Amino acid sequence: MKISIKIGDIFVYAFAVVLIIISLTGMYLMGLNNDKRSVVIEVDKSDSYSIEIREGMEPVELRVDAGGGRYNTVVITYEEVRIEEANCPDQLCVKTGAIRSPGQAIVCLPHKVTVTITGVDERQSDIDDIAH
Amino acid sequence: MGRVRDMVILGLIISQALVLHLLEGFMPVLAPGMKLGLANIMTLVTLAIYGFKEAIIVVSIRSVLGSLLGGSVTAILYSLAGGILSCLVMGGLYYKYRPYFSIMGISTAGAIFHNIGQLLMASWMFGSVGILFSYLPLLTVTALGTGFFVGLASRYMIKYLQHRWFACERG
Amino acid sequence: MRKYIVRTYPIVIVICLLLLSILNGCAFGDKEKEHSKNVFALNTWINIRIYAGREGPKILDRAVQRIDEIERRMSITIEDSDVSRINSNAGIQPVKVHDDTFKVIEKALEYSRLSEGTFDITIYPIVQLWGITSEHPRVPSDEEIRERLRLVDYRKVVLNKEEGTVYLQEKGMGIDLGAIAKGYAADEVVRVLKQAGVKHALINMGGNVIVLGKKPNDQPWRIGIQDPRSDGVRRHIAVVEAVNESVVSSGDYERYIEDVYKKTGVRYHHIFDTSTGYPADSGLMATTVVAENSIDADALSTIVFVMGADKGLDIVEQLGNSEAMAVTVDKKIYTSRGFDKRLTVTDEEYEIMP
Numbered sequence: 001m002k003i004s005i006k007i008g009d010i011f012v013y014a015f016a017v018v019l020i021i022i023s024l025t026g027m028y029l030m031g032l033n034n035d036k037r038s039v040v041i042e043v044d045k046s047d048s049y050s051i052e053i054r055e056g057m058e059p060v061e062l063r064v065d066a067g068g069g070r071y072n073t074v075v076i077t078y079e080e081v082r083i084e085e086a087n088c089p090d091q092l093c094v095k096t097g098a099i100r101s102p103g104q105a106i107v108c109l110p111h112k113v114t115v116t117i118t119g120v121d122e123r124q125s126d127i128d129d130i131a132h
Numbered sequence: 133m134g135r136v137r138d139m140v141i142l143g144l145i146i147s148q149a150l151v152l153h154l155l156e157g158f159m160p161v162l163a164p165g166m167k168l169g170l171a172n173i174m175t176l177v178t179l180a181i182y183g184f185k186e187a188i189i190v191v192s193i194r195s196v197l198g199s200l201l202g203g204s205v206t207a208i209l210y211s212l213a214g215g216i217l218s219c220l221v222m223g224g225l226y227y228k229y230r231p232y233f234s235i236m237g238i239s240t241a242g243a244i245f246h247n248i249g250q251l252l253m254a255s256w257m258f259g260s261v262g263i264l265f266s267y268l269p270l271l272t273v274t275a276l277g278t279g280f281f282v283g284l285a286s287r288y289m290i291k292y293l294q295h296r297w298f299a300c301e302r303g
Numbered sequence: 304m305r306k307y308i309v310r311t312y313p314i315v316i317v318i319c320l321l322l323l324s325i326l327n328g329c330a331f332g333d334k335e336k337e338h339s340k341n342v343f344a345l346n347t348w349i350n351i352r353i354y355a356g357r358e359g360p361k362i363l364d365r366a367v368q369r370i371d372e373i374e375r376r377m378s379i380t381i382e383d384s385d386v387s388r389i390n391s392n393a394g395i396q397p398v399k400v401h402d403d404t405f406k407v408i409e410k411a412l413e414y415s416r417l418s419e420g421t422f423d424i425t426i427y428p429i430v431q432l433w434g435i436t437s438e439h440p441r442v443p444s445d446e447e448i449r450e451r452l453r454l455v456d457y458r459k460v461v462l463n464k465e466e467g468t469v470y471l472q473e474k475g476m477g478i479d480l481g482a483i484a485k486g487y488a489a490d491e492v493v494r495v496l497k498q499a500g501v502k503h504a505l506i507n508m509g510g511n512v513i514v515l516g517k518k519p520n521d522q523p524w525r526i527g528i529q530d531p532r533s534d535g536v537r538r539h540i541a542v543v544e545a546v547n548e549s550v551v552s553s554g555d556y557e558r559y560i561e562d563v564y565k566k567t568g569v570r571y572h573h574i575f576d577t578s579t580g581y582p583a584d585s586g587l588m589a590t591t592v593v594a595e596n597s598i599d600a601d602a603l604s605t606i607v608f609v610m611g612a613d614k615g616l617d618i619v620e621q622l623g624n625s626e627a628m629a630v631t632v633d634k635k636i637y638t639s640r641g642f643d644k645r646l647t648v649t650d651e652e653y654e655i656m657p
Contacts, residue, residue: 008229009237016244016272023272026265042258057537059341059348075341077350078537084341089204098339105266110206112258116266128518129350130539131550131591132510132529132557 027103037102037119039081041074043067044112053078053119066111074115081117083108142178142186146193149174153198165210165250165271168278169243171198175219176226176239176286181293184223191215209257210250217249218242235287240279247271335519338363344370345378345485346436347509353496354503354519362499366492373491376404377484379427385469386480390427394474399467407480407487407598408462408469414483414602415457418618422606423577427477428454432580433560435573440560442571448580455577486601489513489549493597510557513549513597530650531556531588531630540650541628541636549597553604554589554630555582574608585611587629593642594625603627612637 041049043066051060059077061084066072072086072093080098083106093108105116152170159168171194178187195215199207222242225233233241251264251271338359339352344367351366353359376385385400392398400408414422428451434440459472471478485508493515496504504515505524514524523546527539531554543550555572559582564570576583590607594600603625607615612629619627619639626642636655638646643655 004234006232006234006237008225008233009240012233012237012241012244013276015241016276019244019248019272020269023265023268044258059343059350061343077341080339103266107254107258107266109210109254110204114258127525127527127539127542129505129507129512129524130510130527130529130537131507131512131552132537132554
């Protein structure tokens with residue numbers, strides 16, 4: 001059975017590449033909005049919380065209330081942000097794991113919660129941790 | 133061709149699409165929305181054997197029933213959004229520009245727009261554009277891969293059905 | 304056409320199944336990736352980072368369980384912990400404790416003897432008096448301190464190995480395992496991780512760092528030493544590379560009475576000199592000890608801080624199980640023999656003295 005590539009197919013692949021470039025640019029631009037690296041948590045279009053990630057801050061644990069007893073527990077440390085646990089049916093938001101850089105996001109579809117990192121990444125990366 | 137025969141065959145196609153949709157649910161998911169899109173094989177087949185109207189019907193029923201059977205009501209919206217947009221794009225390409233595309237290309241385009249449809253719906257529901265940009269790169273890359281194989285499978289099916297079951301070919 | 308399809312179908316199905324199983328394996332693969340967890344325990348934030356396959360989360364849970372267990376036994380704030388029961392039975396009767404607690408107290412007393420009483424877990428009455436970690440810390444009077452100082456004496460702790468009991472001889476005595484429990488917990492976490500087959504890990508227990516193996520890219524872990532005068536900002540003044548060891552710092556910058564500091568510039572911090580009952584005043588801002596076991600590093604970093612650069616580093620060199628550095632208030636760094644070669648100073652205001 002012969003498989004031949006037609007000209008339209010090249011179009012499709014090129015289009016895909018363009019899409020990827022546009023979204024990566026979008027992610028980068030979103031990261032340039034603020035000065036300080038922050039975590040923005042949005043709940044169902046209505047609520048939006050922004051927390052600045054500062055050097056030397058103690059980990060912050062937030063219980064985001066998505067209404068009707070639904071919640072997501074967001075843990076923010078200087079190095080990363082993740083949804084530690086939630087009572088949503090698919091647990092995809094927990095499985096997604098941690099995000100670190102501006103532009104990345106974690107989404108909980110059933111609860112309509114998004115956790116995004118915005119701002120500029122200013123961390124020094126030459127050490128793994130600090131003894132104090 | 134008898135109308136009854138058409139209804140029966142479309143019914144079979146829809147149930148086939150449902151089975152494929154549900155089977156996919158057992159696959160491991162790396163990111164929300166990342167799936168093989170096997171049900172789209174049936175969409176493409178319907179486009180080829182019947183017509184645009186029938187394809188939309190197949191997609192809609194598959195989305196609604198498939199989501200309900202899968203256990204989630206909210207999934208209906210996302211599935212519909214992705215499925216219909218993908219059907220529109222595939223239909224457009226198939227009927228207007230068929231000479232320029234292989235079936236694999238059309239189904240890849242369909243897969244890409246299926247993702248776009250779902251992400252657009254999610255962005256609208258959440259009121260946040262960030263989602264679109266975050267997931268699009270990864271999902272598009274996987275769409276390129278899955279789209280190709282879905283197209284390959286569709287092509288086999290279409291060829292077989294056209295020769296064995298349908299003397300005439302629509303569209 | 305029909306024959307053609309009937310013949311190829313089985314092959315196609317087999318190929319698809321193979322692909323599916325490969326995909327499945329890749330998606331959940333035992334490919335190692337980073338798993339990390341943050342918990343609040345032992346009065347501080349603990350971060351555990353491991354590299355493991357899909358059992359990563361389970362391994363982390365096991366580690367946290369062990370930490371919780373240790374906390375239940377050694378916490379001074381949990382009412383029926385071993386330590387609390389020992390303290391409430393001071394001068395009354397011996398208390399049976401878990402092996403964990405016994406081991407830690409035994410080790411602590413060993414260090415008390417080695418440091419001639421500089422390290423002393425019976426310092427608790429003094430800690431309570433100053434209330435540094437409570438809501439209302441204050442500077443107590445000389446008499447108050449002198450009175451409580453009588454109760455600080457590690458020789459009055461009686462251990463009975465057969466019975467597994469601990470007895471504080473005088474009423475009013477109390478022990479606080481804070482200066483050594485984190486070290487023990489860190490070593491235990493490493494033990495749990497090793498048992499589970501983890502080859503690369505980094506654990507930070509409220510500032511006490513311990514690493515397992517090297518980084519996944521086969522490079523040693525790079526651990527920064529906290530700037531003692533950065534006013535709470537997490538930044539480092541030096542870096543030490545570590546493989547399979549623990550890096551622990553003690554200093555006057557983590558806990559001290561803030562308002563007194565703001566008014567007078569004097570730091571009443573939480574590391575007490577057991578001979579005076581006052582915060583240690585040995586001319587040091589911070590000390591760091593690197594040892595294979597975190598429990599040793601934990602105890603020694605306190606000992607070096609209280610004894611001062613000369614005597615403290617001497618003891619470290621004599622013991623031979625660790626290396627250390629001491630930072631004086633005028634930003635000079637003194638190290639135990641050979642440690643200066645491991646240290647890279649990154650802040651030019653600090654310099655290593657020969």
